[in-house]
Amino acid sequence: MAPSRHIARAVRSKGFRAGRRLITTAIAIMSVLAALAVSAAAVESDDAVERAAMVRTIISYAAQVSSAIGRDRIAPGVLEAMSIVPRHEFVPEDVRRQAYADRPLPIGYGQTISQPFIVALMTDLLQVGPNDVVLEIGTGSGYQAAVLARLAREVHTIEIVPGLADAAAQRLERLGYVNVATRLGDGYYGWQEAAPFDGIIVTAAASQIPPPLIQQLKPGGRMVIPVGAPFALQHLVLVEVDGERKIRTRQLLPVQFVPLAGRN
Numbered sequence: 001m002a003p004s005r006h007i008a009r010a011v012r013s014k015g016f017r018a019g020r021r022l023i024t025t026a027i028a029i030m031s032v033l034a035a036l037a038v039s040a041a042a043v044e045s046d047d048a049v050e051r052a053a054m055v056r057t058i059i060s061y062a063a064q065v066s067s068a069i070g071r072d073r074i075a076p077g078v079l080e081a082m083s084i085v086p087r088h089e090f091v092p093e094d095v096r097r098q099a100y101a102d103r104p105l106p107i108g109y110g111q112t113i114s115q116p117f118i119v120a121l122m123t124d125l126l127q128v129g130p131n132d133v134v135l136e137i138g139t140g141s142g143y144q145a146a147v148l149a150r151l152a153r154e155v156h157t158i159e160i161v162p163g164l165a166d167a168a169a170q171r172l173e174r175l176g177y178v179n180v181a182t183r184l185g186d187g188y189y190g191w192q193e194a195a196p197f198d199g200i201i202v203t204a205a206a207s208q209i210p211p212p213l214i215q216q217l218k219p220g221g222r223m224v225i226p227v228g229a230p231f232a233l234q235h236l237v238l239v240e241v242d243g244e245r246k247i248r249t250r251q252l253l254p255v256q257f258v259p260l261a262g263r264n
């Protein structure tokens with residue numbers, strides 16, 4: 001065989017082997033990508049399944065306390081928001097597996113993210129409408145603000161612990177909650193520049209209802225706040241301000257919240 005033909009055949013078969021290697025590598029990469037896509041979808045749907053189970057628990061607890069809260073169910077819009085907001089994004093890595101359990105979880109600085117049932121109940125009691133402007137005292141992880149953000153036009157939220165305020169602001173921005181404004185400060189005094197509010201939710205226990213918060217409620221507005229001594233029996237209280245600014249308060253349920261910190 002002429003040397004040139006020999007070399008040509010060798011080159012052809014080398015090229016063939018290289019081509020086969022390329023195809024095999026491409027197939028391997030495509031299989032890995034497909035496997036990753038499948039496992040991402042599985043993780044995604046696992047979260048959704050856990051959220052759905054969490055919502056079922058909320059529905060059953062609401063039925064059990066219906067006489068105390070004066071309603072027999074949590075509004076469908078609130079349940080829908082709870083079934084969408086990714087609670088696992090709002091808790092630290094080490095408790096992420098319990099993100100959808102119906103219990104409070106530590107979020108650092110001695111603070112907690114509230115139990116999902118309490119988040120649902122407080123949100124429901126506020127009766128948030130799509131044009132409402134709402135204030136939250138006690139941003140914590142930002143989870144309650146995210147749930148409110150799915151129901152209200154604007155949410156303003158204040159946190160007194162700088163580390164939590166920073167982390168929550170970044171998290172809410174990363175997750176795309178563009179209608180939430182965050183602020184570091186003492187929520188006892190409310191947020192005068194953004195007032196008046198259709199609803200105010202306080203997620204730490206106050207020994208009395210802060211007068212600046214009542215002043216920042218619109219006529220017809222509502223506030224939900226745990227009231228009681230720190231680390232003693234507290235009650236969830238619903239405050240309603242009518243058109244003539246008459247105030248009606250109703251004690252609903254015994255609860256346990258971390259105390260409202262700050263000067264007052």
Ligand SMILES: C[S@@+](CC[C@H](N)C(=O)[O-])C[C@H]1O[C@@H](n2cnc3c(N)ncnc32)[C@H](O)[C@@H]1O
Pocket residue numbers: 111112113114137138139140141142143144145158159160161164185186187188203204257258259260261262
């Ligand atoms: C039960 S945690 C709130 C959980 C939060 N809503 C969430 O979804 O993660 C109570 C929060 O209130 C904050 N807090 C306590 N006193 C405050 C005050 N005077 N002003 C603003 N935030 C306060 C605490 O630092 C804590 O983060």
